[in-house]
Amino acid sequence: MYAAPVLALALLHPLLPPVSTVEAAFDRTDGIVPATAVSFAPDAVPYGAGVRVVVQRAEGRTTVSMTVDGLTPDHLYPVHAHARACGTAPADSGLHYQDRPDPVQPSTDPAYANDRNEVRLTLATDRQGHAAASTTVDWEFRAGEAGSLVLHAGADGQGHALAQRVGCVNVDF
Numbered sequence: 001m002y003a004a005p006v007l008a009l010a011l012l013h014p015l016l017p018p019v020s021t022v023e024a025a026f027d028r029t030d031g032i033v034p035a036t037a038v039s040f041a042p043d044a045v046p047y048g049a050g051v052r053v054v055v056q057r058a059e060g061r062t063t064v065s066m067t068v069d070g071l072t073p074d075h076l077y078p079v080h081a082h083a084r085a086c087g088t089a090p091a092d093s094g095l096h097y098q099d100r101p102d103p104v105q106p107s108t109d110p111a112y113a114n115d116r117n118e119v120r121l122t123l124a125t126d127r128q129g130h131a132a133a134s135t136t137v138d139w140e141f142r143a144g145e146a147g148s149l150v151l152h153a154g155a156d157g158q159g160h161a162l163a164q165r166v167g168c169v170n171v172d173f
């Protein structure tokens, strides 16, 4: 009698692309319970600012979408997928995740350090401090080798991300 609903679910499931979703507020790094999203610079990423991340995988491709609220108005935040989870120190999230790993790390070779081989987004906030960005790459993450999305402080005149890390969100890629 209970077989029908179970069968229906089993048939439906393969039609839906796997999704992981994170909804969190940026918090301090020294909370009693480690926060899902942390700020290293409350002037750039205020405590309580909201973040939502959706990861979709389908047919070997991965789409990462991100929205933020309550950040600095009219500002650019370069965002990358990093190898490790957020920690209490900005460097804890490690290096950039790369589909084809550059044998020389940290990677600066544009053949590897580019937006096709890495997940890179730019959050451009409006006058209310809201931004949304999305990117799709032609690959899927290797299990357990990426842990976070890191917000950098800004971009230089050439559009390169500044090294300073102002925020971090744990994501199950």
Ligand SMILES: [Cu+2]
Residues within 6 Å of the ligand: 079, 080, 081, 082, 096, 150, 152, 161
């Ligand atoms: Cu980065």
